Amino acid sequence: MKSSTFPVYLRIGESRKFSGWISTNYQVIARHFLDATKPYGSGVCKYVFADNVIEHLDFSAGEKLIECAWDALVPGGILRLTTPDLDSIARKYLTGSQEDVTQFAEDLVEHDLEIRSAPDLLRITFTKFGHEKGFIYDFQTLENLLKAKGFIEIKRFLPGDSADPNLRNLETRVKPSDMWSQMAVEALKPKS
Numbered sequence: 084m085k086s087s088t089f090p091v092y093l094r095i096g097e098s099r100k101f102s103g104w105i106s107t108n109y110q111v112i113a114r115h116f117l118d119a120t121k122p123y124g125s126g127v128c129k130y131v132f133a134d135n136v137i138e139h140l141d142f143s144a145g146e147k148l149i150e151c152a153w154d155a156l157v158p159g160g161i162l163r164l165t166t167p168d169l170d171s172i173a174r175k176y177l178t179g180s181q182e183d184v185t186q187f188a189e190d191l192v193e194h195d196l197e198i199r200s201a202p203d204l205l206r207i208t209f210t211k212f213g214h215e216k217g218f219i220y221d222f223q224t225l226e227n228l229l230k231a232k233g234f235i236e237i238k239r240f241l242p243g244d245s246a247d248p249n250l251r252n253l254e255t256r257v258k259p260s261d262m263w264s265q266m267a268v269e270a271l272k273p274k275s
Contacts, residue, residue, distance in 0.1 A: 090129040090157050092249070095119045095148075096136035099255075104132075120147040128155045132163045134254055135265075137225075139217040146228060153232050156272040162234065163250050165242055167208055168266040170221040175263060176204045183260070190258035208264075225268055234270035242267050 088103075095117060097106040107117035117123055119136060131152040137145045152162045175183045179201040187207075188198035196207060208219060226237050238246070242254040242265045250269065254261070 089127070090160065091127050092130045093128045093132065093155070094253075095131065095133040097134060097255075101253075119151060120144045122151055122154060124155050126155070126157050128152075129157060129160050130163065130249060131155055131160070132165075132250070132253055134165045135167075135256070137164055137217075138166045138219055139213050141216065142218045145218055145220075149228055149232050149234075153234070153272060158272055158274045160272045161247065161250065161269055162229070162272070163245070163253070163267060163269045164225065165254050165265055165267045166225070167214070167219050167264060168222070169208075169219045170223075171263050171266070172204055172208050176201045183263070187260045187264065190260040204264075222266060222268065229268070229270040233273065235273050236269075236271040238269050240267040240269065241265075245269060 092104045094101060094104045094106045096108055096119070098108045099106060105115055107115040107119075109116065109118055119133065120140065133148065133152075137148055140148060149162070156162065181200075184198060184201055184204065187204060188196070191198065191207070194211070196211060197203070198207060208214060222239050229237050242257050242261050243252045244267065245251045247269070254265070254267065256265075
C-alpha cells in the first residue's frame, strides 16, 4: 500500500473520499480495491476503520479481517470496527417498544423494508443488507476475538464518538436508531 503520508489512515468498505483517509472497498469499481481478509501490508497504518463491514463476513473471515488489521497497524495503532450490536438489538426486541420499532423503520425508510413490530428488529438485522451471509456480534464476542489476537484497551463507543479525536464522527450513518443498534469498538495494538 502506498500513500504520501505515513502511517496510513485506512477506511475499509468505503468508496467515497474522506480527507486524510485512504478509502477502500472490495468492489472492483472502487478507486482503491481491498479484500480486508487478505494481507494488505505490515506496519503501514496508524488507524484501520471498518464501518459496517465485519458483519458481512462469516466468523472465520471476520477473524481474518482482524488478523490483517493487526498486521497492518503500527505499534500503538488503533482498529475501529462499527457493526450492529446484537445485545442491544435483542434487548430492544425483548422490551418490544413500539417507539423503538417506529424509529428503526423511519431510519431505514429508504430501503423499503416492512418493519412493523419488535420481531422485525431481529429479522432485519439477520436477513437484510447481506447480513445473512455474515455474523452479527455482541460486544463480548468481538472483544474476545480482539483479545485473542493481542489487542488491548478494547473500548466500546457510540457511533461518532471516540476518545481519539481522529476517530470521531467517522461513521456515515448516525440516525437515532443507530445510537442503540450499532456499536463502535476500538482496540489498541500494543507499542511493544
